[in-house]
Every structure is written in structure tokens, then in C-alpha cells.
Amino acid sequence: MKLICGVDLGGTKLSAALFDQKGILIGKEITHDHVNETTDGIVRVIAELIKTLLKNNSVLLTDILGIGVGLAGHILYKKGIIITTSNFKVTFTNYPFVEKMSSYFPGVKILLDNDANVQALGEYMYGAGKGFESIVFITVSTGVGSGIVLNGKLLRGKNGTAGEIGHSIIEYKSKYLCTCGNYGCAMAHSSGLFLPELYKHKLESGMTSSIGLNLDNISSFDGHFLKKGVNEGDRISISIMNESADIIGASVFNIHKMLDPDAVIIGGGLMHLGDKYMSRIKTEFKFLMHDMMEDEMVIKHSEIGADAGLLGAASLLLE
Amino acid sequence: MKLICGVDLGGTKLSAALFDQKGILIGKEITHDHVNETTDGIVRVIAELIKTLLKNNSVLLTDILGIGVGLAGHILYKKGIIITTSNFKVTFTNYPFVEKMSSYFPGVKILLDNDANVQALGEYMYGAGKGFESIVFITVSTGVGSGIVLNGKLLRGKNGTAGEIGHSIIEYKSKYLCTCGNYGCAMAHSSGLFLPELYKHKLESGMTSSIGLNLDNISSFDGHFLKKGVNEGDRISISIMNESADIIGASVFNIHKMLDPDAVIIGGGLMHLGDKYMSRIKTEFKFLMHDMMEDEMVIKHSEIGADAGLLGAASLLLE
Numbered sequence: 259m260k261l262i263c264g265v266d267l268g269g270t271k272l273s274a275a276l277f278d279q280k281g282i283l284i285g286k287e288i289t290h291d292h293v294n295e296t297t298d299g300i301v302r303v304i305a306e307l308i309k310t311l312l313k314n315n316s317v318l319l320t321d322i323l324g325i326g327v328g329l330a331g332h333i334l335y336k337k338g339i340i341i342t343t344s345n346f347k348v349t350f351t352n353y354p355f356v357e358k359m360s361s362y363f364p365g366v367k368i369l370l371d372n373d374a375n376v377q378a379l380g381e382y383m384y385g386a387g388k389g390f391e392s393i394v395f396i397t398v399s400t401g402v403g404s405g406i407v408l409n410g411k412l413l414r415g416k417n418g419t420a421g422e423i424g425h426s427i428i429e430y431k432s433k434y435l436c437t438c439g440n441y442g443c444a445m446a447h448s449s450g451l452f453l454p455e456l457y458k459h460k461l462e463s464g465m466t467s468s469i470g471l472n473l474d475n476i477s478s479f480d481g482h483f484l485k486k487g488v489n490e491g492d493r494i495s496i497s498i499m500n501e502s503a504d505i506i507g508a509s510v511f512n513i514h515k516m517l518d519p520d521a522v523i524i525g526g527g528l529m530h531l532g533d534k535y536m537s538r539i540k541t542e543f544k545f546l547m548h549d550m551m552e553d554e555m556v557i558k559h560s561e562i563g564a565d566a567g568l569l570g571a572a573s574l575l576l577e
Numbered sequence: 578m579k580l581i582c583g584v585d586l587g588g589t590k591l592s593a594a595l596f597d598q599k600g601i602l603i604g605k606e607i608t609h610d611h612v613n614e615t616t617d618g619i620v621r622v623i624a625e626l627i628k629t630l631l632k633n634n635s636v637l638l639t640d641i642l643g644i645g646v647g648l649a650g651h652i653l654y655k656k657g658i659i660i661t662t663s664n665f666k667v668t669f670t671n672y673p674f675v676e677k678m679s680s681y682f683p684g685v686k687i688l689l690d691n692d693a694n695v696q697a698l699g700e701y702m703y704g705a706g707k708g709f710e711s712i713v714f715i716t717v718s719t720g721v722g723s724g725i726v727l728n729g730k731l732l733r734g735k736n737g738t739a740g741e742i743g744h745s746i747i748e749y750k751s752k753y754l755c756t757c758g759n760y761g762c763a764m765a766h767s768s769g770l771f772l773p774e775l776y777k778h779k780l781e782s783g784m785t786s787s788i789g790l791n792l793d794n795i796s797s798f799d800g801h802f803l804k805k806g807v808n809e810g811d812r813i814s815i816s817i818m819n820e821s822a823d824i825i826g827a828s829v830f831n832i833h834k835m836l837d838p839d840a841v842i843i844g845g846g847l848m849h850l851g852d853k854y855m856s857r858i859k860t861e862f863k864f865l866m867h868d869m870m871e872d873e874m875v876i877k878h879s880e881i882g883a884d885a886g887l888l889g890a891a892s893l894l895l896e
Binding site for chain 2 (some may be wrong): 439
């Protein structure tokens with residue numbers, strides 16, 4: 259049975275891996291050589307990395323089903339085009355990524371999608387979503403991303419932007435402004451990027467903190483600080499964790515109302531806060547559900563670890 | 578080509594109609610005889626009405642593709658079961674509707690779904706959604722209902738509750754309590770049922786109204802009053818219309834973020850407020866979109882008129 263090749267293209271780290279169709283890792287290569295490249299240069303580095311990967315594992319191009327690539331950005335899947343990106347030194351703008359990649363691998367199937375979508379598909383096929391018909395995957399990290407898998411297929415939408423649960427409005431009259439330009443989207447109330455802002459609001463509302471951050475140095479308040487604060491019983495940290503969990507719980511509720519999937523899988527950096535965070539998310543969801551549900555929706559932690567982006571990208575070939 | 582038969586089962590009105598597959602009305606019957614019946618009695622009245630309809634139009638059971646039924650309630654489509662209803666004198670609870678209907682029409686295909694879903698499918702096949710791949714239909718009426726059609730198929734979800742956009746949380750810290758038990762769902766901020774409550778809040782916040790309603794008689798503040806107030810330039814009425822439109826506009830934005838459909842079709846009683854209401858919905862949507870969309874999503878008024886429920890129910894047979 260042919261292997262599948264996945265590429266996880268991040269701003270600072272580029273990795274490529276081979277898996278068998280059961281999701282078992284065969285080999286992996288990592289590089290940072292793409293960081294200062296042009297857009298075309300990045301594609302060249304990816305191609306070189308894949309060729310190294312194949313060589314080091316004695317695998318021929320004819321032994322693989324194709325190459326799947328995942329990256330953070332706005333992607334038009336059908337056309338293989340990157341509309342825009344925001345976490346590379348260069349910006350891909352309406353960039354024909356699949357066409358460029360194909361020049362290095364003529365005749366090889368190359369697929370491209372955004373990082374949340376590929377992780378959703380990976381969890382669906384190999385992780386916490388295995389065995390369900392329809393799932394939604396949410397990653398609560400620097401931002402809040404998500405991907406929707408309905409009956410084995412990613413829901414991409416007309417413009418490729420389906421699943422942007424992080425930018426759905428959940429507090430219409432919110433005081434929190436998101437980078438998307440709107441007040442009150444879920445991301446502005448819950449994600450890593452906004453931890454300093456949430457901390458600032460707590461300080462300004464008169465709450466005190468025991469972790470020694472004040473208005474001058476709150477920019478360093480990140481997920482690690484939050485976890486430390488929660489573990490030490492810091493009042494502001496616990497309040498922020500709860501607020502984030504409540505908004506994610508309400509977002510899970512909105513997903514249930516809109517899509518009624520079998521399961522919602524949650525991953526991302528903030529899940530390292532541990533059971534307290536996940537259990538607060540579930541409590542908020544159940545609170546909002548009252549007795550409206552006769553067949554309970556599953557809420558689970560993501561199961562694919564460090565290789566989620568790679569395995570997810572590779573799984574595009576089996577969608 | 579065979580005809581399709583649709584049944585619109587309401588609390589006070591029951592109607593049945595025959596259409597050709599192009600959606601042209603062939604014949605229609607209406608009755609109110611079901612109002613005081615038991616659940617089984619209601620099914621018997623429906624069966625009698627369909628038999629009358631067929632007879633009056635000289636149509637045989639073998640001339641129809643089947644019978645589609647739409648009603649307000651929680652439906653399990655695949656099983657043909659009504660989980661629960663709230664707008665009949667009797668309550669259907671885990672009621673095997675399709676099985677009961679089949680005893681009157683052995684061998685005839687009988688399909689059942691909720692009113693918002695059948696209207697969504699009707700608009701998709703014969704109305705404002707014609708020609709699009711994927712649409713969401715919203716009805717802003719006594720409540721806020723909706724149906725999602727993706728690539729020609731209704732999205733029903735695991736429990737048959739997909740598309741409940743009206744009960745999605747849109748103002749997490751809202752003071753408005755919905756009949757669903759939650760604060761801040763879209764319905765509590767925008768639908769006919771909550772007009773008196775919205776009016777009360779405006780009065781209590783110190784706003785004055787020129788339409789002569791006060792705290793003692795605000796329960797009569799309905800869609801007609803609202804329209805009259807708006808047309809007369811009443812400050813509270815205009816404020817309520819705008820608030821409702823803003824929340825619907827933000828809901829349309831959330832639909833775009835979640836599903837990225839080709840079009841959102843809006844119908845229901847409050848749309849009789851006219852262009853001012855629809856244009857405010859579109860303005861709010863565009864405000865929230867900023868410049869994030871390269872290919873504009875269509876927002877349209879529903880096109881099927883009085884027979885939307887009937888044609889929608891009949892269209893289940895062609896899904």
C-alpha cells in the first residue's frame with residue numbers, strides 16, 4: 259500500500275514526514291532554512307526537504323500517494339492557491355502554491371489546506387475523531403482555529419473560509435477588540451494572543467495578582483505564565499482561565515446548535531492548562547444545553563500530539 | 578412525470594397541496610379540523626385531507642412520488658419520528674409519525690422534517706436559493722429558525738437539530754432571557770416573541786414612544802405595531818427594528834464564518850418591515866466583514882410566498 263507524505267509549513271519550522279495509511283510515522287525531516295526565503299524560495303526548500311525525506315527512507319516518488327501541505331493562511335483548496343498568509347517574513351498573496359510545487363514533482367498529486375483543516379481531518383481519521391461521522395476540531399492556541407468534517411469531508415465553503423469559529427461574534431457588545439477588526443469574537447475572549455489584554459482588564463477592574471506582573475510588563479503574560487498563575491492560585495489567572503473556558507464552552511454550544519456534530523475535539527496550547535480548563539469548558543456547555551439534548555455530543559481532547567500538522571496534511575490524500 | 582405532495586401542519590391550520598416537479602401548484606386543500614384532535618387523530622385528519630386533495634384533482638396515489646410533511650418541532654428525519662412539539666394543543670412526544678401515516682398510505686414514500694428545514698429546501702430548489710450550491714435560510718418570525726442546505730442536501734446533524742441559529746449565543750452577557758433558558762441567544766434579541774420585552778427595556782431605559790403603549794399594555798406590541806411605529810417615526814420602534822436587524826446581521830456574519838455558503842436567504846414575518854430592515858441587516862454584515870471577503874456572499878429575501886411550507890415539504894421528495 260502506498261505511503262502518504264505530509265508537510266507542515268510554519269513560520270519558523272518546516273517539517274515533512276512519511277506515514278503509512280494507518281497513520282504510522284515512517285520518517286521525518288525538519289528544517290529552518292526557509293525562514294528568510296522568498297515565496298518561490300520557500301517552495302524550493304520544501305521540495306528539497308521532501309527529496310531528502312524520500313532518499314533517507316529509500317522511498318521513490320512512485321511509492322507515495324501524493325503530498326499534502328498544511329499552513330496557517332487563507333487557502334483556496336480547489337485551486338491550490340494561497341490567498342494570503344500572516345506568519346511568514348514574506349506574504350504569500352494569491353500564490354499558485356500547488357502549481358509551483360508541481361514543477362518539482364511532475365505528475366504527483368499535491369494538495370494544500372490550512373492548518374486547522376488538516377488537523378481536523380487528521381483527528382477525524384487517526385485521532386480523537388476516529389469512528390464518528392461528523393466532528394468539529396477547535397484549536398485554542400495563539401488564536402482560535404477550527405475545522406469541520408462532515409461525513410468524511412472537510413467543509414471548506416465557497417471562499418475556503420468555513421470553520422472560522424474563532425472569529426464568530428459571541429459577545430456583541432464586547433469591549434475586547436480582535437485583530438480581525440471586530441469586537442467580541444470568540445478569539446478575542448479566549449486565545450493566547452489576548453492574554454495580556456485580558457490581564458490588563460482584570461487589573462484595571464481592581465483585581466490583584468500574585469504573580470508579579472503589572473501594567474508595564476503584562477505583555478509577557480502568555481500561556482506558560484497563565485498556567486503558573488493558575489497552579490499558584492493567582493486570582494487573575496484563574497479568572498482569565500475561566501473566562502476563556504466559558505467562551506470556548508459557549509462556542510462549542512454554538513457549534514452544536516449550528517451543526518449538531520457527533521463530537522467536538524479540542525486541542526491547542528491552552529489545553530495544557532489541564533483538566534481544570536477542559537472541565538470548565540464542558541460545564542459551560544452543559545449549562546447552556548439545559549435538557550435540550552437527548553443524545554449527548556462528545557467533547558474530547560485532541561489525541562494526535564506533536565505530529566498533528568504533519569499527519570493531518572498527509573491525510574488530505576485520503577479524504 | 579410524477580407529482581409531489583406537500584403537507585404543512587400548523588397548530589391552527591393544516592394544508593396539503595400537489596405540485597409538479599417544477600414547483601407549479603396543481604391543487605390545494607386547507608382544514609382546521611385537526612385542532613382539537615389527539616395525535617393519532619391529527620394524523621387521521623391529514624390522511625383524509627390528502628385523500629380529498631387527490632380526489633378533487635383526479636390524481637391517483639400512483640401518480641405521486643410521495644408525501645412530504647413539514648411542521649414546527651424537533652424531528653428525527655431518518656427515523657420519521659417527532660421528538661417533541663410545542664405549538665399544538667396536544668404534544669407529540671417520540672411519536673412515530675411516518676409509521677402512523679404509512680398505515681393510511683401503504684407503500685407510499687413519506688418524509689417528515691421541521692418547518693425551517695423544508696422552507697430552506699424549498700427556497701434552494703424553487704426560490705431565492707436556486708442556482709447556488711450551498712445556502713442557509715433564516716426565518717425571522719415569532720422565533721428565529723433556519724435550515725442549512727449544502728450541495729443539495731439538508732444538514733440535519735446527529736440529533737436532527739442542526740441549523741438552530743436562533744438559539745446560538747451572540748451576546749454572552751446579555752440581559753435578555755430566551756424561552757430556551759439561555760441569555761443572549763439571537764432569538765431573544767430579534768424575534769417577534771420578544772418584541773414586548775425589548776419594548777419594555779427601551780421604556781425602562783428612559784426612551785419615550787409615540788405609539789401609545791406603556792408598561793401595562795406592551796404585550797400587544799407585535800410585528801404589526803412595530804411596523805406602524807417604524808413608519809410613524811416612533812423612536813422606540815425604530816430602535817427595536819435596528820437592534821433586531823443588527824443581531825440578524827451579526828448572525829448572518831457568524832453563518833459566513835462557520836459555513837461560508839454561497840447565499841443566505843432571509844424570510845419570515847419581520848421581513849414585512851421592508852427595505853429598511855433588510856438594508857440594516859446587510860449594513861451590519863458588511864460592517865463586520867471589513868475587507869475579509871474576496872467573493873461576496875449573497876444576502877437575499879426569500880422568494881416563495883404563502884405556499885413556502887407546502888412547496889418545501891413537497892420538495893423533500895426530490896432532495
